[in-house]
Amino acid sequence: MSRLTTALTIPREKLEKFQTAAHIGGVVAAVLGIVSVLVPWSYAHEPLDDVAYGGAPSPLQFNYLGLTVIALVLFAAPLVFRKPSKVRDWVAWNTGARFAGYGLLATGFVAVAAIGIESGGLINVDPGGWIALVAGVVGAVSGLLLLGSPDPSMGKIKTHSIVQIFAIAGGLAAVLFAAAFALGLSGPGAFLFYLTFAGSLALVLVRTGVFGWFAKCAADNKKIMVLAAFFVAFVFPFTQNGSDANMSIATQVLIFAATALGLNIVVGLVGLLDLGYIAFLGAGAFTSAVLSGSLYSHLNWHPPFIVTVLISGCVASLLGLIIGTPTLRVSGDYLAIVTLAFGEIFRITMNNLDGSDGPNITNGSNGINNVPELNLFGFNFGKPHVMLGIEIGRFANYFWLMLLVLAVIMVVFVNLNRSRIGRGWVAIREDELAAEAMGVNTFGLKILAFAGGAFLAGLAGAVKAHYDISVTPDQYVFLESAFLLAAVVLGGMGTVMGVLVGATILKLLPEKLRFFSDYRLMLFGLLLVFMMRFRPEGIIADERRQLEFHAEDEELAESVEEELITYHDHFNPDALTTEDLR
Amino acid sequence: MTFAGQPLPPRPRKVVYAGMARTFQNIRLFHNMTALENVMVGRYCRTKTNAIDAVFRLPRHRREEREATERSRELLAFVGLEKKADTLSRNLPYGDQRRLEIARALATDPKLLLLDEPTAGMNPQETREAEDLIFRIRDLGLAVLVIEHDMRFIFNLCDRVYCLVRGEVLVEGAGDVVQNDPRVIEAYIGKPTDLEGEPTDA
Numbered sequence: 001m002s003r004l005t006t007a008l009t010i011p012r013e014k015l016e017k018f019q020t021a022a023h024i025g026g027v028v029a030a031v032l033g034i035v036s037v038l039v040p041w042s043y044a045h046e047p048l049d050d051v052a053y054g055g056a057p058s059p060l061q062f063n064y065l066g067l068t069v070i071a072l073v074l075f076a077a078p079l080v081f082r083k084p085s086k087v088r089d090w091v092a093w094n095t096g097a098r099f100a101g102y103g104l105l106a107t108g109f110v111a112v113a114a115i116g117i118e119s120g121g122l123i124n125v126d127p128g129g130w131i132a133l134v135a136g137v138v139g140a141v142s143g144l145l146l147l148g149s150p151d152p153s154m155g156k157i158k159t160h161s162i163v164q165i166f167a168i169a170g171g172l173a174a175v176l177f178a179a180a181f182a183l184g185l186s187g188p189g190a191f192l193f194y195l196t197f198a199g200s201l202a203l204v205l206v207r208t209g210v211f212g213w214f215a216k217c218a219a220d221n222k223k224i225m226v227l228a229a230f231f232v233a234f235v236f237p238f239t240q241n242g243s244d245a246n247m248s249i250a251t252q253v254l255i256f257a258a259t260a261l262g263l264n265i266v267v268g269l270v271g272l273l274d275l276g277y278i279a280f281l282g283a284g285a286f287t288s289a290v291l292s293g294s295l296y297s298h299l300n301w302h303p304p305f306i307v308t309v310l311i312s313g314c315v316a317s318l319l320g321l322i323i324g325t326p327t328l329r330v331s332g333d334y335l336a337i338v339t340l341a342f343g344e345i346f347r348i349t350m351n352n353l354d355g356s357d358g359p360n361i362t363n364g365s366n367g368i369n370n371v372p373e374l375n376l377f378g379f380n381f382g383k384p385h386v387m388l389g390i391e392i393g394r395f396a397n398y399f400w401l402m403l404l405v406l407a408v409i410m411v412v413f414v415n416l417n418r419s420r421i422g423r424g425w426v427a428i429r430e431d432e433l434a435a436e437a438m439g440v441n442t443f444g445l446k447i448l449a450f451a452g453g454a455f456l457a458g459l460a461g462a463v464k465a466h467y468d469i470s471v472t473p474d475q476y477v478f479l480e481s482a483f484l485l486a487a488v489v490l491g492g493m494g495t496v497m498g499v500l501v502g503a504t505i506l507k508l509l510p511e512k513l514r515f516f517s518d519y520r521l522m523l524f525g526l527l528l529v530f531m532m533r534f535r536p537e538g539i540i541a542d543e544r545r546q547l548e549f550h551a552e553d554e555e556l557a558e559s560v561e562e563e564l565i566t567y568h569d570h571f572n573p574d575a576l577t578t579e580d581l582r
Numbered sequence: 583m584t585f586a587g588q589p590l591p592p593r594p595r596k597v598v599y600a601g602m603a604r605t606f607q608n609i610r611l612f613h614n615m616t617a618l619e620n621v622m623v624g625r626y627c628r629t630k631t632n633a634i635d636a637v638f639r640l641p642r643h644r645r646e647e648r649e650a651t652e653r654s655r656e657l658l659a660f661v662g663l664e665k666k667a668d669t670l671s672r673n674l675p676y677g678d679q680r681r682l683e684i685a686r687a688l689a690t691d692p693k694l695l696l697l698d699e700p701t702a703g704m705n706p707q708e709t710r711e712a713e714d715l716i717f718r719i720r721d722l723g724l725a726v727l728v729i730e731h732d733m734r735f736i737f738n739l740c741d742r743v744y745c746l747v748r749g750e751v752l753v754e755g756a757g758d759v760v761q762n763d764p765r766v767i768e769a770y771i772g773k774p775t776d777l778e779g780e781p782t783d784a
Contacts, residue, residue, distance in 0.1 A: 419631060437604055
């Protein structure tokens with residue numbers, strides 16, 4: 001992303017003349033944006049969840065209003081406070097203002113396009129929409145003309161821990177509110193508009209340095225942050241008022257994310273390319289379905305679910321061992337091909353275990369239907385329950401169960417990553433020969449990663465079988481493996497947060513944007529190409545991988561190093577100080 | 583091949599367990615790991631934490647993790663990198679990378695340390711420092727085997743010198759014995775008769 005901003009090379013001297021003009025232009029753009037909200041955007045009522053009223057902004061327009069106000073502040077502040085001071089330099093005003101300008105353009109453009117498409121022609125765009133677009137163009141041009149500001153120092157402010165905890169609570173509450181609001185939007189245009197808005201806002205927060213301060217708050221209170229994040233995820237069903245559609249998507253996202261986290265061990269930590277990973281999820285699902293006591297299952301043994309989950313994980317990791325032992329001796333492209341074939345073999349085998357070509361275990365392509373609802377400790381997952389006056393439906397029950405499974409998987413991932421085993425894995429990724437020469441059992445560790453990752457996928461599969469009710473071989477096609485891999489690469493290899501973000505993007509977008517799902521392969525392909533060009537380390541980068549891809553970027557190298565040092569200082573306050581290293 | 587009276591196992595990993603550690607001619611550090619983590623990878627073969635210990639953070643994991651960190655810091659201090667423990671190894675200067683590789687090899691608790699051209703690409707100052715470091719390693723009670731073709735380095739450093747020509751040991755002995763052996767001179771510089779009338783700039 002930093003390259004996008006430096007791609008335009010207008011000499012600094014020329015730009016300096018335009019600084020005041022650019023600031024004023026930005027203020028004009030922001031004011032135009034504010035005015036636009038008071039004027040109807042669209043003639044018809046359908047687009048963007050109804051933006052057809054003058055003087056009464058819709059909820060979406062209030063969000064847009066927030067962005068314009070932020071842009072106004074960012075553009076106007078340097079006009080008011082002309083002298084540089086320590087407090088002023090906390091925030092990167094100009095850089096933030098530039099991105100706010102881009103954000104105005106992006107949201108304005110999406111708004112006009114969505115109104116045009118959803119109401120049958122640009123003729124139905126009312127003056128408000130056009131004003132918003134003009135505001136965007138003026139804002140983006142003004143932003144382009146601004147000189148970048150020095151790096152913000154907000155991330156270095158010392159804050160009292162109570163303030164930090166409140167910041168975490170506030171930030172997460174905002175995320176929860178935003179998620180609930182976004183999922184409550186009805187039209188695809190409205191959803192896309194909100195997504196553009198949220199993306200712009202996030203970029204502005206990152207670029208101004210405000211996000212850096214949040215990151216420090218989070219890093220200083222790691223445990224509280226993790227617990228709070230889980231709490232937010234836990235209360236999410238309460239924001240949905242019993243709506244099943246959104247909870248169903250959310251549960252699918254969690255299943256997908258849990259599987260992707262398992263894959264992240266294999267791909268992100270050990271650096272082995274696995275293209276057949278969905279087979280392990282399938283193995284878990286089929287095992288769980290066969291043992292579930294479904295009428296279509298031919299095995300007359302149904303242990304309690306906790307046992308089933310473990311058996312599913314073990315079956316999946318056994319498959320991992322079977323495929324891994326002979327093939328992990330090959331590496332790179334060959335391993336990718338072998339695993340690709342394995343994924344297909346799994347699907348075809350499940351198709352053939354139908355009684356005519358083999359033993360009847362899976363009913364062939366019909367799969368195992370009517371997998372009964374889970375019933376744990378008297379809590380029936382299939383029935384809605386009323387809690388705190390809000391109806392918690394079937395999907396929300398499974399959402400909570402999946403949240404628990406995801407938490408387990410995350411603990412496994414993080415603890416392994418921070419141990420001797422995790423170091424061995426990363427060493428193999430970095431230089432296998434050197435790792436072997438240092439006494440690292442490379443083959444054993446690769447097998448462990450393969451089997452361990454498969455086990456985690458098997459756990460997720462066991463829940464998926466009950467959640468989906470029916471398990472059929474055609475759910476586990478190669479495309480799903482490709483999507484899992486895309487989630488890992490898109491989000492950031494080797495990180496937990498990155499994979500969660502990647503999984504959310506890849507699962508949520510096609511569900512909420514129906515028109516998008518026809519073109520999803522093309523659009524995800526484009527997205528990946530753009531990511532590889534501008535941010536190959538993924539949306540949320542592992543601090544180490546970031547360096548791998550931007551080795552020439554000395555500034556980045558230093559900043560990451562600094563981060564590592566502060567991180568370290570945090571855990572060993574008396575060991576080292578930053579000055580020692582200079 | 584035998585080592586300390588025992589036949590050496592055929593795998594590099596088992597050789598490390600037997601007490602023989604090496605560095606590489608072209609530096610092969612784990613570039614995207616910190617200096618400390620690099621050395622801790624060296625501790626891998628002397629620790630036993632398994633996946634179960636790590637996932638549940640059992641006592642063995644914690645104890646070994648603490649010990650490995652301590653030992654690795656000691657070794658970093660030994661080679662003079664204690665202040666760079668949290669620097670990514672790819673960002674270290676060349677000489678520091680060489681020393682880090684030695685620290686990583688020492689972390690495997692070897693009885694014999696094999697150094698493959700430890701001064702390749704070093705300036706005289708760094709070479710002197712490397713020499714000093716190797717003497718200190720010897721004083722720890724380790725055997726050190728150095729492959730090198732920097733003659734001044736070798737003859738200042740080594741107690742015993744083997745001169746290899748075409749894969750076979752030509753001469754073996756103390757530094758000055760090997761240095762003055764006519765066969766060694768012949769192998770390195772050539773026969774005096776060959777050079778008649780030709781400039782000897784090699």
